[in-house]
Amino acid sequence: MSLDATYTKELPLVENNPPLKELDEIIALPTETKPNKGWWIAFGISSTALLIGGVSLFLTIYYGIGMWGNNQPVGWAFGIVNFVFWIGIGHAGTLISAILYLFRQRWRTGIARFAEAMTIFAVMTAGIFPIIHTGRPWLAGYLIPLPNQNGVWVNFMSPLLWDVFAVSTYFTISFLFWGIGLIPDLATLRDKTTSKIKKNIYKVLSLGWTNSNRNWSTYERAYLILAGISTPLVLSVHTIVSFDFAVSVIPGWHTTIFPPYFVAGAIFSGFGMVATVLIIVRKVFNMQHIITIDHLEKMNKILLATGMMVGFAYGIEFFIAWYSANTFEQFTFINRAFGPYAWAYWIMVSCNVIFPQLFWFRKVRRSIPITMVLVILVNVGMWFERFVIIVTSLHRDFLPSSWAMFTPTLTDLGLLLGSFGFFFTFLLLFLKTLPLVSMSEIKAVVEGAQPTIHPHPHSNGQHKD
Amino acid sequence: MIKKLLDKVKEFDTKDDTEPRSKKLYGLAALYNTPNEIIEAAAVVAGKGYEKFDVYTPYPLHGMDDAMGLGKPKIGFLSFTFGLIGTCSALLMIGWMMGIDYPNIIGGKPFFALPSSIPITFELTVLLTGIATVLGLLILFSKMPKLNSPLNDTEFMNNVSSDKYGIVIRTNDDKFTEDTVKNLYLSTGAYDVQEIFYRESNLTTKTPIFEKKFIGAIIGTAVITAVVSYFTINYVLYDIQPFDWMWMQARINSQSKSDFFPNKSGMCPPVNGTVAKGFLPYDYKGMPDSSVKLLANPLAVSKSVLERGQDRFNIYCSPCHGYFGEGDGRMKGLFPKPPTLHSVKVTSWTDGNIYHVITNGQNVMPSYAEQVSRDDRWAIIHYIRALQKSKNAKEEELPK
Numbered sequence: 006m007s008l009d010a011t012y013t014k015e016l017p018l019v020e021n022n023p024p025l026k027e028l029d030e031i032i033a034l035p036t037e038t039k040p041n042k043g044w045w046i047a048f049g050i051s052s053t054a055l056l057i058g059g060v061s062l063f064l065t066i067y068y069g070i071g072m073w074g075n076n077q078p079v080g081w082a083f084g085i086v087n088f089v090f091w092i093g094i095g096h097a098g099t100l101i102s103a104i105l106y107l108f109r110q111r112w113r114t115g116i117a118r119f120a121e122a123m124t125i126f127a128v129m130t131a132g133i134f135p136i137i138h139t140g141r142p143w144l145a146g147y148l149i150p151l152p153n154q155n156g157v158w159v160n161f162m163s164p165l166l167w168d169v170f171a172v173s174t175y176f177t178i179s180f181l182f183w184g185i186g187l188i189p190d191l192a193t194l195r196d197k198t199t200s201k202i203k204k205n206i207y208k209v210l211s212l213g214w215t216n217s218n219r220n221w222s223t224y225e226r227a228y229l230i231l232a233g234i235s236t237p238l239v240l241s242v243h244t245i246v247s248f249d250f251a252v253s254v255i256p257g258w259h260t261t262i263f264p265p266y267f268v269a270g271a272i273f274s275g276f277g278m279v280a281t282v283l284i285i286v287r288k289v290f291n292m293q294h295i296i297t298i299d300h301l302e303k304m305n306k307i308l309l310a311t312g313m314m315v316g317f318a319y320g321i322e323f324f325i326a327w328y329s330a331n332t333f334e335q336f337t338f339i340n341r342a343f344g345p346y347a348w349a350y351w352i353m354v355s356c357n358v359i360f361p362q363l364f365w366f367r368k369v370r371r372s373i374p375i376t377m378v379l380v381i382l383v384n385v386g387m388w389f390e391r392f393v394i395i396v397t398s399l400h401r402d403f404l405p406s407s408w409a410m411f412t413p414t415l416t417d418l419g420l421l422l423g424s425f426g427f428f429f430t431f432l433l434l435f436l437k438t439l440p441l442v443s444m445s446e447i448k449a450v451v452e453g454a455q456p457t458i459h460p461h462p463h464s465n466g467q468h469k470d
Numbered sequence: 471m472i473k474k475l476l477d478k479v480k481e482f483d484t485k486d487d488t489e490p491r492s493k494k495l496y497g498l499a500a501l502y503n504t505p506n507e508i509i510e511a512a513a514v515v516a517g518k519g520y521e522k523f524d525v526y527t528p529y530p531l532h533g534m535d536d537a538m539g540l541g542k543p544k545i546g547f548l549s550f551t552f553g554l555i556g557t558c559s560a561l562l563m564i565g566w567m568m569g570i571d572y573p574n575i576i577g578g579k580p581f582f583a584l585p586s587s588i589p590i591t592f593e594l595t596v597l598l599t600g601i602a603t604v605l606g607l608l609i610l611f612s613k614m615p616k617l618n619s620p621l622n623d624t625e626f627m628n629n630v631s632s633d634k635y636g637i638v639i640r641t642n643d644d645k646f647t648e649d650t651v652k653n654l655y656l657s658t659g660a661y662d663v664q665e666i667f668y669r670e671s672n673l674t675t676k677t678p679i680f681e682k683k684f685i686g687a688i689i690g691t692a693v694i695t696a697v698v699s700y701f702t703i704n705y706v707l708y709d710i711q712p713f714d715w716m717w718m719q720a721r722i723n724s725q726s727k728s729d730f731f732p733n734k735s736g737m738c739p740p741v742n743g744t745v746a747k748g749f750l751p752y753d754y755k756g757m758p759d760s761s762v763k764l765l766a767n768p769l770a771v772s773k774s775v776l777e778r779g780q781d782r783f784n785i786y787c788s789p790c791h792g793y794f795g796e797g798d799g800r801m802k803g804l805f806p807k808p809p810t811l812h813s814v815k816v817t818s819w820t821d822g823n824i825y826h827v828i829t830n831g832q833n834v835m836p837s838y839a840e841q842v843s844r845d846d847r848w849a850i851i852h853y854i855r856a857l858q859k860s861k862n863a864k865e866e867e868l869p870k
Contacts, residue, residue, distance in 0.1 A: 025528065025633035146706050150567060158567040162576050167589040174593040178600040185604055189631075193528065196628040201483050212608060213616035216630050218512075218525040220612040222535050226543035227607040234553075234596045234603075241596075245589055448633075449529035456505040459533035462516035 019115075020294035025448050028295070032440045032447070033197060035290050040437055043289060051429035058423010061416045062137065070140050072416040079399045079411040084138040085249075086391040087424050090274070091131035092172065092246055093267075093387060094428075096239055097275025098124025099179055102186075103235035106228075112303055114446040115296045119286070120279045121183040122441070126431040127278075128176045130424050135168065164248035171245040178238055182231050185224070188214050189445040243271040250394065257337040257398030260325065266318035270390060273311035273357070277383030280304050284377050286436065295442055302370045308383065309364040315390070316358035337398060345410060346397045349389050356386025489623065491667040496620040497522075497640040498651045500660035501629055505531055508635035511658035513537040515637060518654065522643035526621070526630040548606040549599050556598030560591040620668050638666065752829050752839060765822030769848045779853030782846045786838060795857045806834055811854055812861045824851050 019028070040048070064072050075082045098120040105113040136142045148169045150159045159166050192214035195207035214220070247267035250258035260266075280301065287296040326338040341350050360382050363369045370376070401408045435441070448454055502508045505527075512525045516539040525534060535542075568574070569582035579586070608614045621627050621638065630636040637660075639651050655663050679685075722728045728736040745751070754765075769775050790799040795811035810816075816824070828847050831837040842850065 029632055143706075150563070157572055157574075160574075160576060161564045161568050161590060162579065162583070162586040164589075167593075170590045170593040174597040174600075177597060181600055181604045185607065188608075189529075193631045196631040199484070202479075208617055208622070209615075212614040213619055213622055214612075214614065215616070215619055215621050215627065216526045216528060217612075218527060218531070218534050218538060219540065221527065221530040222540055223543045223545050223607055223611040225530050226545050227549075227603050227611075230546060230549045230603050231600060234549075234599050237592070238596045241589070241592060248589075445529040454505065454529070455532050456509040456534075458506055458509060460510055460513035460537050462513050462537065462539040464514065464517035464519075 019447060019451050020297050022452050023294070025451065025454070028448055028451070029193060029197065029444055031290075031292060031295065032442050032444050033194060035437055036194065036440060037198070044433065044437065048430070048433050051426050051433060054422045054426025055430050056423075056426070057419050058426050061419030061423055062133075064416050065137055065420070066142060070138065072414060074411055074413045074417050076409070076411075078402060078404075078407050078409060079396055081138075081395050081399060082411050083413055083417040083421060084134045086388070086395055087421055088131050088134035088138070089246055089267075089391045089395075090388050091127045091134075091424060091428070093243065093271035093274040093391075094278045095124045095127035095131060095175070095179075095275065096243060096268070096271035097279045098122070098127075099175075099182070099235050099239040100272055100275065101279070102182060103232040103239060106232040107236060111450050112300055114450050115300050115442060116279065116283060116304075117446065118183070118186060118443045119283065119441045120275075121179065121186070122435045122439075123279060123282065123432065124179050124275075125176070125183060126428050126435070127275075128172065128179065129431070130428045132172060132176070133424070133427070134420075135165075135172075164245060164252045167245045168249060171242045175238060175242045178231070178235055182235060185227065185231070186443055186446075187439065188212060189216065189224075190440045190443060192216065193444050194440065240268055243267045250398075255398050255402055256331070256333040257341070257394070260322065262318055262321055262325070266315070269311050269314035269318065270357075270387060273308060273315055274383065274387035276304055276308050276311065277380045277387065280308070280376065280380040281384060282432065284373060284380075286441065290436070290441070292442065295447060298371055298373075301373070301376060302367075305364045305370040305376060305379075308380070309361055312357055312361035312364075312383070316354075319354065319358065333403060337401070340401055341393060341397045344397065344401065346393065346400070349393050350397070353386050353389040353393050356382040357390060360386075489618075490670050491620075492670050492673050494668045494673060495641050495648075496666045496668045496672075497638045497646075498648065498655070499621075499624075499626045499636055499638045499664045499666050500655035500658075501626065501662040501664070502635045502637070502658075502660055505635060507659045508637065509534060509537045511637055511655070511660070514658055515639065515654065518645070520639055520643050520645055522640035522646075524638055526626075526636040526638065528631055528633060528635075531635075543611075545603060545606055545611055548610070549603045552602030553595050553599035556595040557591055559598075560594035561587060564590060618669055618671055620666055620672055624664070624666060626664050626666060754826055755830060757826075757830075759823050759826055765820075765825055767821040767825075767848050767851055769845065769852065771852055775849050775852055776856060778846065779849035779851070779856075782842060783850050783853050786842055787850065790835075794861075795854060808835065812858055817858050817862075821848075821851050821855075824854060 023031075061072075070084075073083065075084070098117075101113050101120040102117045106117075136145045139145065139148075147153070148159065148166070150161075159169075188211050191207050191211035195204055195211050198204050198207065244264040244267065247263035251260055251263040253259060283296060283304075284301070287293050323338050323342075326334040329335075341347075360379055363375070363379060369379075396411050400411055500511070502511060508525060508527065509531060512534060515523055516537065523538075525531075525538060527534070564587045565582045573581040575581075616622075626636055626638075637655075639646060652663055722730075722736040724737045726736045727734055731738060784793065787795075788799065790797075790801055790805060790808050791811060792798040792800075797808050797810045799805075799807065801807075825847055827835070828842065828850065829837060829839045838847070
């Protein structure tokens, strides 16, 4: 009995099988043309948000974090919520470029470059918050174990220090990964451009890459190694972020489920953000046949899976609170769902668990408008997840006499808005300056791009010299 | 003016960028249309025994390493070595800092513990592996940057970086002769054969690294970087106070200047008639003894009060009055001897009277108000009473 071969056949990764040259043209087009009106409007909005964020940042640094709504007992609020939110967004890029690479998911090529760039910008955005949260950002150098006048070192047993190492390593490795992926594309742009100034810029940035196969051979192995080390790295980063909470003794934070729960949430939110922006980008830059509807469907499946993992974690938290017979733990979770912040809790549950269930239907997965709405809800839901974890656990802890509510100030909201402005300003600049799909990778997965014969060195054959 | 400048930029931008090429041949290049043609051609070229050749493709072709007869890439060893260095150096760093250089008790845990060191050890392992892999790939294995490679800025490169597949056999290969190579290319289905010449700059024996300008720039950069980082790091790590001390507060110290008061003094003289705590003026100053009969001793007799009184008496009174109040002090005639405190006159005085004498002075005895505080004076009076008692005690008053 033979299997039906067409049943398992993969869908084409690039629709209509365009010639390679055309792929180059389409991908390089945004970098070669002047930005259109839509781009300028988007840039105007994002840079305005960035400006508001800049003012809030100035106020925070000049007057101190008293400008924020943080106070006892809610000592961690928007600053840390935003940090965890953006770090989470930053997880999709490396997941797509490293883990899906190791699993030989070749559909990743269409979205990898873009998602990696998002990772870098998201980690940059996230990095601002812990530094300003220290209150004296100009002393951030003390986070690194450098010799200093006090002769003391950092505390290597603190998860907050692990965070410093994890986030900075993650940024460095993501940046290198993204950077070496860009080199061959910059070489292509270098040979394509007609402008002398651009050519010189690309020439320097591509380091004189010659497309030589001896280089490609090492390049592919290096890429594999980077994917191999990035995979545990991406899992470690959010694990360590979750340690910031799990290693403390606050009910609602002191949980062993936090590392996997945070990682699943990070991938969930990251894919949500990638999908949100990708849907717009593929339309605006006319790349619907490179970033196809199949890509979006696959991403929606991952969203469904990780959304349910997150939902499972929400359930387990309640179960453990009951099963542990710990009064404080039980109170915290009942307070989350039915206390003064119940609205935030139910926004989180509905956006992250209930609405994504629609992705069970193929029609929904392949419908762009519905996907768009759902992924935006995922972004909202994941921001509120961090808000719920941080604020509701803190605002009513062991001592009822010190219970209090948290109210964000204008500066808090300005910084939140500013973080989006920072992220999208960088993203928009990236879209107009660098190829947003990896040309060398996408060309390699077009049908007919790979040889069908695999010869070894031989001198026979019909050729005579 | 600006328009002129812009025009100049535009002119520069569109000008052809062709560096002069020498007459010396670098190699012969061939272009192919399909992946199958190039992989077959590569296998044939390798099979013919050529060694100094390379295939140029816009993306990596599967199986090309085998066709060219290349071994497995060796970059993995580099990554592994540096990963190991990362692991070891992280553990050594944490162990030394936490366990040896500045051991600190944190939550009653051991100075150095493996479990809490694992996250940072892992991160540093990954960091070093990643950096070593990328730098190794670029510098060690790909010999980059190679901006002036003879292949760059050629028609050949424009094709292979887009959608064609090329092969180049270098002239320094032992088997290289122009005709055989050209025929080999054409027989394997090349649609174009091109000659690649060296750039002039490739042939000069002068290494650009040793040019005066370059060396000057490097030294200049190094000096500027060193100076800037020296001052910045010193400033950040040694001059900025990481934490304010408690005495560094926004307040005016007693001798400092202040713009608040017209006389610019941070310290103000007290208002007329101000009385400092514990310094109430003595009402009967300079008055005769008889007027103070109403003053009563505010202290109750207790062991500690008597001990205090003894202590003060021995310090301030005993030099003249003697340890037991008999007027046999240690002044050895330098100061007139006072009469004994056990006389009928003094024993019959009220406490207020003795207090008045200590506070106001009497005859040659000066006032002791400055040296002995009010409560101490009253304690001394209690002690004098005890002394008087001890000299006149009857037998039945002794404790049984």
